[in-house]
Every structure is written in structure tokens, then in C-alpha cells.
Amino acid sequence: MIKKFGIFILTQNTIERKIYLKTTLYFLFKNYNKDYKYPIYILHEGDYDDKNQQEEIITSIRGDCKSTINFLKLDEEDFKIPDHIDKNKLGLSVKLHPTPYWRNERYRMMCRWWLVHFPKYTKGFEYVMRLDDDAIIEEPINQNFIEIMDNKQYIYLSNFIHIDCGLCCYKMKETFEKLLPDKIDKIKDFFIEKKLDDNNEIFHKFKILIEEIEGIPYDKKYIDLKMPLMFYNNFFITKTSFWDREDVKRIINEIDKQGNIFYYRYGDAPLQSLIVSILEKEKISRVVFKYSKRLQRESFIDNDGKFYQYMPDNYNNTSCISDK
Numbered sequence: 001m002i003k004k005f006g007i008f009i010l011t012q013n014t015i016e017r018k019i020y021l022k023t024t025l026y027f028l029f030k031n032y033n034k035d036y037k038y039p040i041y042i043l044h045e046g047d048y049d050d051k052n053q054q055e056e057i058i059t060s061i062r063g064d065c066k067s068t069i070n071f072l073k074l075d076e077e078d079f080k081i082p083d084h085i086d087k088n089k090l091g092l093s094v095k096l097h098p099t100p101y102w103r104n105e106r107y108r109m110m111c112r113w114w115l116v117h118f119p120k121y122t123k124g125f126e127y128v129m130r131l132d133d134d135a136i137i138e139e140p141i142n143q144n145f146i147e148i149m150d151n152k153q154y155i156y157l158s159n160f161i162h163i164d165c166g167l168c169c170y171k172m173k174e175t176f177e178k179l180l181p182d183k184i185d186k187i188k189d190f191f192i193e194k195k196l197d198d199n200n201e202i203f204h205k206f207k208i209l210i211e212e213i214e215g216i217p218y219d220k221k222y223i224d225l226k227m228p229l230m231f232y233n234n235f236f237i238t239k240t241s242f243w244d245r246e247d248v249k250r251i252i253n254e255i256d257k258q259g260n261i262f263y264y265r266y267g268d269a270p271l272q273s274l275i276v277s278i279l280e281k282e283k284i285s286r287v288v289f290k291y292s293k294r295l296q297r298e299s300f301i302d303n304d305g306k307f308y309q310y311m312p313d314n315y316n317n318t319s320c321i322s323d324k
């Protein structure tokens with residue numbers, strides 16, 4: 001029997017993440033799932049195999065909501081750097097870190113996981129929700145997501161819109177143009193263009209990176225940045241059959257083979273947003289309720305221990321650009 005809906009949370013059993021997970025679950029039930037009791041799948045790499053560790057999470061949930069919690073161990077291969085990735089280029093990319101939020105190998109594996117591996121775990125469900133272990137639902141949700149999806153035949157529901165970093169999405173526009181040449185006109189609607197010139201110190205770091213990744217000299221005095229519009233996808237709902245379409249699987253496979261998830265740190269959020277927006281713009285929608293991801297609540301600490309703020313500058317706004 002096909003299950004209509006499941007909520008999926010990918011996590012790691014570390015002290016920090018465990019506290020996030022419990023808090024996220026608390027607000028997920030308080031503001032939404034206490035009314036529906038949809039099954040929740042906590043996906044892990046084997047570090048929640050221990051029944052005692054599972055108990056710690058389950059006993060933090062109230063009453064009969066406890067029975068909604070399931071733990072699911074991922075395949076061993078999911079969190080490995082694939083063989084086709086050039087380890088030297090990857091190592092250099094991580095070392096150069098042209099921006100503070102350039103992150104590490106694991107972060108890239110996580111981004112790849114959501115695109116390449118997540119659909120394996122959603123077979124048998126009609127719709128699934130992703131909620132990250134650090135995404136807090138801040139107010140009661142009075143919308144029935146399944147009804148919305150069913151009534152309008154949507155394939156994707158999200159909340160915040162954001163403009164992603166042009167460096168982390170270097171050549172993403174060209175990638176989509178090459179993969180979908182008959183959609184070039186549509187693709188341009190989802191990117192905002194800006195030039196990074198050689199007065200900017202990031203230019204020089206990024207030029208080295210481009211030369212290493214592409215294997216040819218870079219002689220322009222500027223870098224064309226094409227920043228995609230994207231949905232924050234630490235919360236989203238999707239119809240699983242969309243991700244099983246041959247054209248969608250081909251796009252994901254080609255992007256994966258190209259390797260830029262690892263070299264330029266392409267995020268799963270812009271990639272996923274572009275795929276649904278370019279292919280099925282009319283079948284995506286937004287459900288607006290207050291929720292926050294970690295970096296809207298906390299500062300970001302880079303590898304050198306330096307603090308950065310990537311949050312709205314007051315407590316009324318929930319996103320850096322717009323919640324409309």
C-alpha cells in the first residue's frame with residue numbers, strides 16, 4: 001500500500017545535533033504534527049542504531065505521538081565521496097575557501113545525498129516532507145499540506161525564497177542551459193547577474209580555483225556571477241513521482257557526474273529549486289508560516305573561529321530578502 005505522507009529528518013548523533021533534533025521535534029509536534037501524527041523518519045548513518053540512543057529521542061516526545069518516530073539507517077555508500085570525483089581538486093577547493101561558508105567535504109556529501117540518494121528512501125510514499133534537524137517551526141501551522149498538494153496537483157511546496165551566492169553556483173546557469181537547451185528562455189528568469197571585479201580580494205582566490213578546476217588559464221579581469229533564486233529547502237514537501245521521472249533523473253545524474261557539487265560546492269537547495277522551477281513552474285507553490293533555520297538564529301563560525309552573521313537584521317523579518 002502506498003503511504004500518503006512521511007516526514008524525513010536527516011541527522012547525526014553528535015551532542016550539538018541531538019539538542020537541535022529534540023528541539024526541532026518539540027516544535028514540529030507542538031505546531032503541526034500533534035494534530036496529524038504523520039510518521040517521522042529519522043535518517044542516520046548508523047550512529048542511532050543503539051536502542052538507548054533512540055530511546056533518548058523517543059522519550060522526549062509526548063503521549064501517543066511517540067509511535068510516529070522511526071529510525072532508518074542509511075546505506076553505507078551514501079556518505080562516501082564518489083569515485084568520479086577528483087580528490088585533488090576537491091581538496092584544493094575546500095582549502096581555498098573563497099567564502100566563509102564554503103564548508104567541507106561532508107557538507108558536499110550531504111548536499112549530494114539530498115539530490116542523489118534521498119529518493120531511494122521515499123519509495124512507497126506519495127508525498128514527503130523534509131525538515132532539517134535545525135529547522136524550527138515557530139508558529140502553529142493551520143494549513144493542510146496534503147490537501148493543498150492534492151487539490152492543486154502540486155509537485156513542490158516550500159516557504160522562504162532566497163538569492164543564493166554566485167560563487168557557490170559558479171557556472172550553474174551554463175550547466176542547466178547545456179542540459180536543457182530548449183528551456184534557455186526560462187532558465188534566465190531564475191538568475192540575477194553581477195560582476196565580481198579584480199578589486200575584490202575574493203576575485204584572486206576564486207580565479208585560482210577556476211583555473212584549477214577547469215584546467216585552463218583565466219584571463220578575464222572579472223568573474224560573471226549568476227545568482228539563482230532558490231527556496232530554502234530545509235523545509236519542503238514534494239510529490240515523489242516527480243523525482244522518478246526519467247528527465248529529472250537524467251538531469252540529476254548529469255549534474256552529479258559533472259562534480260561541481262564538490263568542486264564549487266553547488267548546494268542541493270539551488271539545484272532542487274531550479275529543477276522544479278524550470279520543469280514545472282506552474283506546479284510549485286509556497287506555504288508561508290514562521291520557521292527558522294540555524295543561521296537565522298545563530299552566528300556562523302568559520303574554520304578559524306571567526307563569527308559571521310547571515311540573518312535578517314531585526315526580529316520582525318524571517319528572511320534576508322522577502323517573505324512575500
Ligand SMILES: Nc1nc2c(ncn2[C@@H]2O[C@H](COP(=O)(O)OP(=O)(O)OP(=O)(O)O)[C@@H](O)[C@H]2O)c(=O)[nH]1
Pocket residue numbers: 009010011012017043044045079106107110131132133134234293294295
Ligand atoms: N547523517 C548526516 N547528516 C548530515 C550531515 N551533514 C548535515 N547533515 C544533516 O543535513 C541537514 C542539513 O545540514 P546543515 O548542516 O544544517 O546544512 P545547512 O542548513 O545548509 O547549514 P547551516 O546553515 O549551517 O545550518 C541537517 O538535518 C543535518 O543534520 C552528515 O554529514 N551526515
Ligand SMILES: [Mg+2]
Pocket residue numbers: 132134234293294295
Ligand atoms: Mg541547517
